[in-house]
Amino acid sequence: MKISQALSKWYRANKRDLPWRKSQDPYKIWISEIMLQQTTVRVVIPYFEKFIKSFPTVKALANATEEKVLSHWSGLGYYSRAKNLHKAAKKISAQKYFPRTYIELLELSGIGPYTAAAIASIAFNEEVPTIDGNVIRVITRLFDISHDVNSRSGKEAIAHNAAVLIKNQNPSEHNQAMMELGATICLPQNPMCILCPVNKNCQSFKAHTMNQRPVKQKVRKQEPWLWTLYVVKKGNQLALVKNSNGTPWLKNTWVLPGEAKEWNNKTPPLCDFKHSITHHKIFVKIQHKKQKDLKNPNVVWASAGEMKNLGVSSIVQKVLNLLDR
């Protein structure tokens, strides 16, 4: 594909001279990718060089004490990354085989989909795209993807186009070029489109939507609530009311009587089960009550079978299932 070829050509001529790019050694690529998580390239370079000098091979890392490994990590933060590196190095050293495929790499401690794809493609040329924040930005702009990047359709569009771009290309060079473009040219604000090697193929450049891509809808903060539902029996029937007991959800739906309040305490309340409706995280507590305790006069009585015809909320069904046990 034209895009990948133009990108790779540009990458060969413009790539930054970074110490982990001097070879295709999977060990060095792995160390650099773990160090680069939540840390900038500038900060990582001296750490990487010192780390590789002290632990030049997987075996050297596996044989080091945890104390020594952590001392080399001191200042990078997120020490669980160093502990996982050490654990995985011991595993690789014991099995005397460095995993070569995306699937095998995912088995190692601390290696997620992005890092597995980076090692598999850069070191072993496996045709698997690396998809991180930089690459997501580049792809949503190249294809002018207007879906929210966190939605299912957005993720599918990104994964599809990433796979199309890398197909039948040089995976190692292609992925590094995509990441380099995102890090140096296709910047989050004010991308340098004039200098971009693929601006002729970029749909958002043509549509002037670069600064609106990627689309990230704000995730609404979850609101915790405690909803106490009353189980009031008359024979095989239960009392139901049209929901109006102060909840912002399921208005005018048949539910059990009860009361709801926002839960502002940091410790979650004791409850029988949890239920989510939009951004409301509801802790549901069941309370058995007598008919005389019902304050709501607009009650209807329904058996489990009759409830189906009334279209009661699924939350009522969950209560019935618990009562059946």
Ligand code: SF4
């Ligand atoms: Fe990014 Fe601009 Fe290049 Fe498009 S033309 S990929 S928006 S830098």
